[in-house]
Amino acid sequence: MPAHPPRHWKEVVADKLSADNAKIPEQWRLSADVIAAAKNRRQIAGDFIEDLLDSETLHITSADGPDLLAAMANGSLTAVQVVTAYSKRAAYAHQLSNLLLEIGFDNALVRAKELDDYFKTNNKLIGPLHGLPVTLKDQFHIKGLGTSMGFVGWIDTFEGKKGTGNEKIFESQVVQELWSLGAIPIGKAPETNNNILGYTWNPYNQRLSSGGSSGGEGVMQALRGSAFGLGTDVGGSVSMPASFQGLFSLKPSSGRISFRGVANTGPGQQVMPTTVGIMGRSVAVLKLVFKSLLSTEPWLRDPNTLPTPWRMEKEYDAEREPGYKPAFGFMPHDGVVTPHPPISRALGIVKKALENSGYQLFDWVPPSNNESAEIHGPIARGDGCPDAYEAIQLSGEPIVPEIANMFPGGKLRQPMPLPEYEQVVVHMHDYRNRYNDYWMASAQRTGTGRPVEAVISPVTPYAAILPGKFKYSQYTSSLNVLDLPSVVIPVTFANKAVDKVGPDYTPLTEKDRLNMDLYDAEAHDGAPAAVQLFGRRWEEERLLSMAQLIAEAVERYTRTYGEEL
Template sequence: MAAKSMTLILTVAIFVSVFLALANGISDMWKLPEVLSRRQAGWQQVASGKRQANLAKIPPDWILEPQLLEDGRSRLSIAGDYIEDLLDDKSRYITDMDVPELVARMKDGTLTAVEVVTAFCKRAAYAHQLSNLLLEIRFDEAIERARELDDYFREHKRLVGPLHGIPLTLKDQFHIKGLDTSMGFIGWLGTFEGEMGTGKERNIESELVREFNALGAVPIGKAPETNNNILGYAFNPYNRNLSTGGSSGGEGAMLALRGSAFGVGTDIGGSVSMPASFQGIFSIKPSAGRISFKDTANTGEGQQVMPTVVGIMGHSVDALRMIFKSLLSLEPWLHDPYTLPIPWRPEKEYNARSELGSKPAFGFLTNDGVLTPHPPISRAMEIVKEALANKGHQLIKWDWPHHRETLEIHSLIARGDGCPDVYEAVKLSGEPFVPEITNLFPNGKPRAPLPLPEYEQIVSRMKTYRQRYLDYWTSTAKRTGDRPVEALISPVTPYAGVLPGKFYPSTYSSSVNVLDYASVVIPVTFADKEIDVVSPNFRALSDEDRANMEGYDPEKYHGAPAAVQLVGRRLDEERLLSLAQLVVEALNNYKSKSNEER
């Protein structure tokens, strides 16, 4: 009788679920077992169903032949020429353009929004098939939105907004109506952040998404965490021995393959800066409060003393500036109480004429005293140093001796609660922990949270650290002979990419979040196995530093991008972006002269 009763209950549940699914227009029937019970279906089955549903959203004529897929997946690099050779001439021409040029071409009528969005969707479809880079796909909806934009342009003879027709992808923390938001957790599929029956499932829009829609930008999909049990590991498209970096690694790889014109990630410890560095693209991680995080899925949501921030990835400083400025033009603080009421401030931008012709001085950090940068990163730093010196900029050696302190501060604040929400999200489906987070759960359970008095002590320590660091920064005026350095140049991490499982926490990135400073990543060069070898004079700073350097292999790292970051003081994004452009121009001039001398 018990078995018959259970069968009857399941039959009724299935009937009701099917009826509700049809009534709500839900066509993704693979979700039915997960909606009934994630545990009944099994996490592998749900993940497989999600992958198949994604492929079904790709137009048949964009599906790559099995032989092409096999060839692509066997190659060390699929960025640049390889993926471009798969494209038709028009798609290649469009997707090679940057945001400002795309907007200009749509404004003068040379290109339509449909042409631009279709070309990027096609390239994104190829990138996804080669590297599993999209958790959510909305190509059909994006092209339909592009048609609406074209209709508006024909009728009104003007663009909808400053980002009219620009395709973007976002890390899968941002809610877009009609799409799941899973953050890579299988148990979140078909739910609202792990909860069912809320009425919010696939029906919430993040404030940032609303803003992009108002500006005319067109979301085409959402990218995954670097490693997850739905799509697997996201490898670096320039060198697939290496990771894309975390946690916005899927977004970084999509930008490296130019599957979108720009991308959006989140950052609490380098999670935008690292993927940008590893994939040879530009990024900005602003201070907290400049870009809205409202209605965005996250873990550790109650932790607001060192909050997760939104970062932007793109193909130039000009693109980052245009996107950042466009977002602020909408006055997001009128919709989000945690966004600061600070509009774009042109007076903060560096202008040589208004600065009495003086050239800005930069701090220069070659080694944080914790982990020595790998040879490609040290070479990238030297290239930047020479490029700026050639332009007459003063470089001040950064002698701050307390970088290691930020590792403990960062860890205790970001993970002080023991990460119970991450644990519960994983356990919803019964999926295993991916290796990158197993250290959070010793013995398979969350750590005990820090007692509140201890947590407050750490926060107080962070505040003291910020004051000490600011005092040091201000003191550099004594060495410049004029005013404090305008920005700090440093590695983003000690590595040009990282071999999976060989990552060591880095103060170069964690310190930026502890200080709530802004950071712009600037790509410089690529690892070269003939040049970038460990010096015989290398002396390790510690056992950890020795292990880090022993993890470097010139052969395995060959071809990986190497970048630097420009760090600015808190809420100084306008100035930082203008200074980043100066650095880029100096680099371009340096490389041009080097090529001429050859």
Template sequence: MPAHPSRPWKEVVADKLTADRAKIPEHWRLSADVIAAAKTRKQIAGDFVEGLLDSETRHVTSADAPDLVAAIANGSLTAVQVVTAYCKRAAFAHQLSNLLLEIGFDTALARANELDDYFKTNNKLIGPLHGLPVTLKDQFHVKSLETSMGFVGWIGTFEGKKGTGKEKKLESQVIRELWSLGAIPIGKAPETNNNILGYTWNPYNQRLSSGGSSGGEGVMQALRGSAFGLGTDIGGSVSMPASFQGLFSIKPSSGRISFRDVANTGPGQQVMPTTVGIMSRSVGTLKLVFKSLLTTEPWLRDPNTLPIPWRVEKEYDAEKEHDYKPAFGFMANDGVVTPHPPISRALGIVKRALEESGYQLIDWVPPSNNESAQIHGPIARGDGCPDAYEAIQLSGEPIVPEIDNVFPGGKLRQPMPLPEYEQVVLHMKDFRNRYNDYWMSSAQNTHTGRPVEAVISPVTPYAGILPGKFQYSPYTSSLNVLDLPSVVIPVTFADKAVDKLDPNYAPLTEKDRVNMALYDAEAHDGAPAAVQLFGRRWDDERVLSMAQLIADALEKYNRKHGGQP
């Protein structure tokens, strides 16, 4: 049973925030006037935050991760320069948007000095991520930093327990791998809404949500507070924040990246595992980080990680394979909910960009997302989420509105009976089989004679959401049910002058009618609009290659058309 709170939860939070503020160097602290000005602005990403920075910080943090590694390798930058610039920018981002539950600037700079000494002595990098600062959703254990996951009752403990000897000492396996590769953790970001830091708003439109649940990391990447970020995903929790913040991301198939020693709710649920996802500003960075992690052979230390190294034969090289044009599936909608106008426009831009580059797109009408919705919820929350409930009860903090439905009336729900749960799992297995059969049958409609290489679809129906107005997640949660890898690709921004509801729009379903009624062109104006690309299970390398192909086609299209229909 949860312990009786020994102190009022607000006192615990106040002490935590005071301790965190003290970790920001005085010369990196923003004035009250700047912070107040930020709160009055619609957008703080881009020009506003850039205008607060000195030229060196802007220069370093504007570079993509592979270019930073190359600059350190040729001696034009040091790890200390890179880490200093990103720590400063992360400090600014935190003060503007409340983005860091844990701050590790001092240990990060100490590690950067070690890497510079190594480079001077050995004239080589310690690994392919040498000197790259990384921020993380606060589920990953990092030595010297706490892990609270946003639970007030976890502050000062190890996952809610005291006296374990693991506090600030245990490290998640993926963190150990990142250290060995040369990456440097500088801080940890919150869930989108929590009682420690409050609500995390979208920096492109501060009336809108950053998306859940890795929203804090999404905003950190949008404000360029680190070279790349890690989140976790069981229903779109990496993909949705990436799409709302105009980022690239990958949700890999389960078993590719180690989840060992990562804090989580529902840790015993392994039928549909939570996966580690990566967010960044380019496909190239996603590939660099994912490929580098696999070089550490994580399966040797984590029996739940598959012994699958990076597979070159799964990659696609447009220059080498210029005679082969892969075919794509294209899902304008899933037959249940129509995307809002900005997302439909983004999908149209991608479709035209690929067609102009000579790629075939075929309509994608797989087994219904109505089925995936019937599967996802019972598997993810079939136990009633008692561990999350107990973590909340530890401090007496209130339940945040986003999970009110999980604990109706503030009470714990009864778990699903095991026989019913097993029936849902059987439904999932059957759904996966039928979906795979449909995928293979697509070979009948492609000019290649092969099944489609990947499928383009909405990430969500939304270009950003107003808090409390999120209604439909199966575009992403279906991919967790199916365990398919997906990459988010930013395309454009919502434009109230362009993205108007089609006067001929007719709802596909009642869900569609309710969802489309939420669209407000004025409220969503300026929010990023993205698509996702998903592939077959454990075909992560090819999905990344296909995503780069789409990014290249979009760049070519935008040069020609300016991104317009």
């Protein structure tokens, strides 16, 4: 018999979307009028989605992870109630914003029932994440769900290959750890732009991007469709979406959370590894999830994970360190690009908040971010990205604009010669050494006998971006080059009446001038504005303590003085 002609990629997508939408219970389906209203609104986070919810769903999904655990531990909530509420809200979020490449509500409820039975029998929670619904970027393999990473050619395959036996059976190690801890995956979110679900817009201002590449997970967290989320980061792909959506996030140094069994582009690039990052609505939930994952001793199953458990002695504790006041580095700009006015105002709020609380801040002028730009691109994409190109060619789908520059004329680029690549790696190690020397030398300035504990800087120059207007990523990508952990801390929202380019603005560089020309106070109005805090390599425990100090200082300051400077 003659072979069937290959199906057009749009037919494959249509079947995929139909199958996914069938997994949404009828009673959770939004009317066409509601969906149309959402598309015509500037903001759908907050009141719009919450007005659609019943009181129980709103009450449960408004609570933070630690509070939900306490409620399940005292029996006032069940895991079935929590998973049902979050699954319903995630279903609404998906219908409003096209957020789920994979839907696993049914399996999640089965697991929630098992946890409730365990609690009834044993009168205790099964683990530190008992009953907490989690969504993940669609790079993590979960039994019973597919993994496409947004590639049409990966639908109904295992990473683009058919007949492997791993389809919907294989599971990433970190997912196995989540199950063992009691967390319950309910779905998987997309890359910010893909040919399956389309573009993922910012729910605080739907003219703006959600950031990338973990933008889908960022929007899911902003719309509170799960208690926490996991994404991946090799150049700011967790930090940027968190900052654009007003979330907290942790990007650890490589090797602290297992990456074993996670689908990825450029899997052979291990000089600057992709890391797993956590998104949520508080520092407390970041700490809870990170500490819980470490408690599973992931290094016993993944030889690329550091044999380093949670170190309580690394945390900052004022009672354990009487008289010691941590000092912070402060970098309002990197000498290359000035952040847009909403971000500068957010940085000013943090600075004032810390000074009012008695903390010292020191100017941070390290080896230039320009150097990191010379390192990051060649290492991350020096091979020409043949695997991404091949994945796109499987279906014949078009290349999305966000990665079109990687394939000039739609063609595969030649890889970088190995000797040149090795020179870039040498440069990276030299850059890391000089940056560390600068950091340790800060002990001479703090007066505490210790170097600064962490550094406050922009996450990006932007309070979100207009699509296609992202021109500078070195505030985050430099931290991947350095392999330093970072926490994003939401501070305020862009305000067109306040956030204006001042008459005294003088460009630092030509790149700075071009970047500031992209700012539009009206277009960015209402977008979240955040800062990032980064620390020394593999010191996530200390960094999370410092992030909590800053979040509390900002809360005190804004409660007393307001947010406008």
